[in-house]
Amino acid sequence: MRGESSVLHLDLDAFFAAVEQRDKPSLRGRPVVVGGTGGRGVVATASYEARRYGVRSAMSTREARARCPHAAFLGGRFPAYREASRAVMAVLRAASPLVEPLSLDEAFVDLAASEDPALASLEVPAVTEYAELLRARVAEATDGLTCSVGVATSKFMAKVASDLDKPDGLVVVAPGTERELLRPMSVTVIPGVGPATAERLRRVGVQTVAQLEEVSEEELVRLVGTAHGTSLFHLARAQDDRAVVAEREAKSVSVEGTYDSDLSDLRLMEHLLVRQSAAVATRLGKAGLSGRTISIKVRLHDFTTTSRSSTLPSPTDDPAVIARVVRALLAELAAGVDTGPALRGGVRLLGVGVSGLADWVQDDLFAGLAEDTPEDAREGAEEPQELPEPPRARPTGWSPGADVVHDEHGRGWVWGSGRGVVTVRFETRESPAGPVRSFAVDDPALHRWQPEVADDPDGTEHVTEHGTEDVTEPG
DNA sequence: TCTGGGGTCCTAGGACCC
DNA sequence: TCTGGGGTCCTAGGACCC
Numbered sequence: 400m401r402g403e404s405s406v407l408h409l410d411l412d413a414f415f416a417a418v419e420q421r422d423k424p425s426l427r428g429r430p431v432v433v434g435g436t437g438g439r440g441v442v443a444t445a446s447y448e449a450r451r452y453g454v455r456s457a458m459s460t461r462e463a464r465a466r467c468p469h470a471a472f473l474g475g476r477f478p479a480y481r482e483a484s485r486a487v488m489a490v491l492r493a494a495s496p497l498v499e500p501l502s503l504d505e506a507f508v509d510l511a512a513s514e515d516p517a518l519a520s521l522e523v524p525a526v527t528e529y530a531e532l533l534r535a536r537v538a539e540a541t542d543g544l545t546c547s548v549g550v551a552t553s554k555f556m557a558k559v560a561s562d563l564d565k566p567d568g569l570v571v572v573a574p575g576t577e578r579e580l581l582r583p584m585s586v587t588v589i590p591g592v593g594p595a596t597a598e599r600l601r602r603v604g605v606q607t608v609a610q611l612e613e614v615s616e617e618e619l620v621r622l623v624g625t626a627h628g629t630s631l632f633h634l635a636r637a638q639d640d641r642a643v644v645a646e647r648e649a650k651s652v653s654v655e656g657t658y659d660s661d662l663s664d665l666r667l668m669e670h671l672l673v674r675q676s677a678a679v680a681t682r683l684g685k686a687g688l689s690g691r692t693i694s695i696k697v698r699l700h701d702f703t704t705t706s707r708s709s710t711l712p713s714p715t716d717d718p719a720v721i722a723r724v725v726r727a728l729l730a731e732l733a734a735g736v737d738t739g740p741a742l743r744g745g746v747r748l749l750g751v752g753v754s755g756l757a758d759w760v761q762d763d764l765f766a767g768l769a770e771d772t773p774e775d776a777r778e779g780a781e782e783p784q785e786l787p788e789p790p791r792a793r794p795t796g797w798s799p800g801a802d803v804v805h806d807e808h809g810r811g812w813v814w815g816s817g818r819g820v821v822t823v824r825f826e827t828r829e830s831p832a833g834p835v836r837s838f839a840v841d842d843p844a845l846h847r848w849q850p851e852v853a854d855d856p857d858g859t860e861h862v863t864e865h866g867t868e869d870v871t872e873p874g
Numbered sequence: 875t876c877t878g879g880g881g882t883c884c885t886a887g888g889a890c891c892c
Numbered sequence: 893t894c895t896g897g898g899g900t901c902c903t904a905g906g907a908c909c910c
Contacts, residue, residue, distance in 0.1 A: 748878090
């Protein structure tokens with residue numbers, strides 16, 4: 400917490416809906432709802448006219464239609480929102496080099512780093528005047544969009560303040576007045592306190608910040624865990640030293656989709672996941688990123704959500720590699736004793752994500768792999784007789800398209816990532832495109848294998864993950 | 875036909891290494 | 893051979909945010 404009110408939080412009012420009303424005069428003064436318009440859509444933004452009918456963000460579009468049937472329901476024009484956002488961020492960056500965008504419509508600005516001569520000092524009157532100037536500049540740069548601004552001695556208090564006079568308002572919290580402002584408020588003003596945490600606190604009689612102040616740090620840690628508990632303890636006292644950070648690197652890239660009716664056909668799910676893999680790869684490529692961990696997400700008809708992930712030895716942005724891993728992860732779920740039947744019972748959402756991002760793309764897969772091949776994998780490759788006993792258990796799943804190596808006994812193998820070798824059974828089918836090989840993983844405890852394998856330009860089967868020469872198929 | 879899509883952070887357990 | 897702890901990586905799930 401600083402001595403001056405120099406952290407500014409800006410929040411554009413009903414942003415998506417406001418852009419629509421700005422661009423389409425016929426919508427001005429009317430209720431506008433932007434969000435998913437399909438059967439399972441939710442509201443992203445409701446204009447203030449629509450909020451009067453009880454329409455709220457995250458509400459299902461179905462319910463919003465029931466509450467306000469005469470509203471304009473729009474699917475959203477993200478390029479327009481991005482452009483408006485860019486104009487706002489440019490205004491803020493002209494005010495201070497330290498701008499931290501939180502989303503398209505929100506940002507922190509560190510006024511202590513400002514070199515704008517229009518900011519006379521960090522005293523409350525000067526900061527108030529300057530914040531009004533910024534609001535005017537935002538309106539001018541965006542052809543009339545309004546915003547709400549809070550200025551305080553910390554990020555937390557600035558964000559609380561920007562919420563106090565919405566829409567089109569400004570609140571500057573004078574240094575030293577934070578706690579009296581906070582005490583009567585609900586604990587839900589604290590970032591990180593959502594429905595689950597609020598309920599836990601309510602059960603021990605805590606609903607306001609004043610009541611939260613009475614709880615010891617140890618008790619809070621016991622209630623909600625170490626990180627959350629200590630953070631809650633300090634935020635209750637308006638203690639917040641988080642810096643405004645201009646550049647934050649992306650940690651993951653994902654694509655997901657909810658379908659209007661539940662899916663039960665595994666081949667269709669695979670098709671959709673592979674399409675999402677390509678979309679993720681495209682976005683990675685455009686951003687110059689690649690990642691090692693590939694995940695799929697599956698939400699069932701009853702909204703339970705499961706995920707599977709697999710970490711490769713080196714980062715990739717290759718749609719073929721991502722798709723291959725994704726297919727294997729789906730096969731793993733389909734083979735699961737619990738997850739398999741659940742999958743066929745109806746899936747409402749599928750998603751693909753890549754995390755463990757690096758800001759570089761490996762040019763030569765083989766070059767990188769040669770250097771850090773795990774010793775045990777090499778040994779396994781050279782001494783196939785030490786592989787596990789042939790399986791007795793029933794195959795737990797089939798993973799079309801994965802590459803398989805066989806040993807001299809005619810058994811098929813797929814190689815793990817530094818974890819030894821996984822036993823599989825395989826079969827080859829004839830298809831118009833040539834032989835198609837599938838394999839089954841026989842040991843459920845081992846089946847989280849790493850199917851990082853090269854494309855197959857010369858028609859031989861080989862595994863690139865731990866050094867290719869060792870594991871080229873004989874003949 | 876309740877409940878989007880894009881993220882971040884945290885926790886807990888197991889594997890593995892020293 | 894037994895006991896043990898610390899650190900890191902990985903996976904799955906959950907809470908939360910806009």
